[in-house]
Amino acid sequence: MKQTLFDKIWDAHVVRSIPGGLDVFYIDRHLIHEVTSPQAFDEIEARNLPLFRKDKIVATADHNVPTKNQHLPIQEPLSRLQVDKLTENCNKYGVELFGLGHQNQGIVHVIGPELGITQPGMTIVCGDSHTSTHGAFGAIAFGIGTSQVAQVMASQCLLLSKPKKMRITIDGPLHKGVSAKDLILYVISKLGTGGATGYFVEYAGSAIRSLSMEGRMTVCNMSIEMGARGGMIAPDETTFDYVKGREHAPKGEQWEQALAYWKTLYTEEGATFDKEYFFDASDITPMITFGTNPGMGIPISSSIPVNVPTGEAASFDKSLQYMGFAPGESLIGKEINYVFIGSCTNSRIEDLRIVADFVKGRQKASHVEAIIVPGSKHVEQQAIAEGLDKLLAEAGFELREPGCSACLAMNEDKIPAGAYCVSTSNRNFEGRQGPGSRTLLASPLVAAITAVEGKIVDITQYLN
């Protein structure tokens, strides 16, 4: 039978199948951070178990870290405790840690790829739903709960049933100014926030192939926002070029062996999926969200829908009420006070370049607070090396130090109640960026333009 990319990698990681349809499924890399690991370490300790393969675990501190003055002790006591606990656990169990102050520190889904830890054909898990990001390399990568973190620590395996398979094909050239973020917001708006629940998604088609690795990571990152277990893209020359030479990438003869295997990782002609969607890239325009889940997105120049499916009206109304918007209303002209550029979705060097390139010689609007948070120390260093920090500073943007920042309001970076924030992050849930905060998800370019204009505009005027 013809195999999909997903089948090939899944089948290669089944240790054994047990009656009832579950697989003992082997995990190649386990990424951990300070929020979802402490209870797992406690579990291991309580059962007096060793880490089964500590060399396959990499840790970093990202969710709780401040994005200012990282050289000073963390002020917030509970955040400090959690970060200290991670350090203590990693030291005790001999796990490699890229903690605060380390040159490799950053958001877990940014550092894995940039260090070459993430590779095609791998299985990768982390106690974080955006682990789907790593699927951009042709890996099976997905988020897990803390009990599963402990399971992987104890056995390097999980007990799983194989998800259903979905393929989303997007063909054709993308319009100027339309980025990977617009593409995925468009897809999520079509499928809905639960539209891919129970499925593992493969993204295919010429529009996907044309994306850089950064763009592919943005797409796969948001797979979870339509409920998918994960998302993946078959590796190609773009992938191999990105991985080659990175710190943890295979070298010499191992590289050749790896490459030969990676080239076999694609969906065969005639392989079947449980569900397929096809989209035309030319239908996609710059997107923005208006509601409180990522499926509630529209082209920036169109209006909030009036008709919603029967049975969903109450939730829709609740959402609009929270956002302070009305059905049928256009977002154009809405005043915005906060712009956040960062998160595991859009904090890579390419994202920072897009913003810096646009704001060069421009100024943010005086009433806007614009913060830009690099995904890692390496991204930060690269931005400084390219002089992006100066361009951003001149435009009134504040370049911070790496971390999850205002994506989830666990650290000091929060959006005040009632305020609107155009954000390049991944979730516009109620209170996600701070109690009462109102989030509008968009691409880095839309965010940069919004900061300069101080309001939402139809960005097409800037595209020529």
Place this chain on the structure above:
Amino acid sequence: MEKFEIIQSGAVPLPIENIDTDQIIPARFLKSTSREGFGENLFRDWRYDNSGNPKADFALNNPRYSGQILVAGKNFGCGSSREHAAWAIYDAGFRVVISSYFADIFRGNALNNGLLPLQVSDQMLQRLFEQIEKDPQTELVVNLPEQEFYVPAWDERVTFDIDLYKKECLINGYDDIDFLVSQKEAIEAYESTRPWAY
């Protein structure tokens, strides 16, 4: 993990769709390094106002509703992988969540913590909401071994699906770690078949 036994209880309705884990437990309350105590912040921003006073119109604060069964709109538990969401629901005294479907990670987290995610059809979910609205004292009897729940008010038994392995785990209070650790030999044998890298 505590054993799951037959639950006979009233139900608390949350007829809202796509309830995400940030609503179940906001990120700012995830800073504990233990598993306990998350229940007090369950649905924090829906349940309490900015001053910490209970909001009277929220179901968990409404004395009409009580019980160990939460009935919620479709796509319950979407968003973050935080297991704290399942811990918070369990810690607040719930043992069953009924919805017409669950986000995958939440479903797994619930099952790993003795909390039963019970999936029903859209129509059944609607009937349950209507029944609880009509009579807030409505009781349900959830019988996991028989894979059915009984609604005395209707004198009707409704069957539900669950993975057989997870069912056994819930009934017996087992979790996956014990099983996976017992697979050490098979896992090592598998590792020896992988010639390069990773």
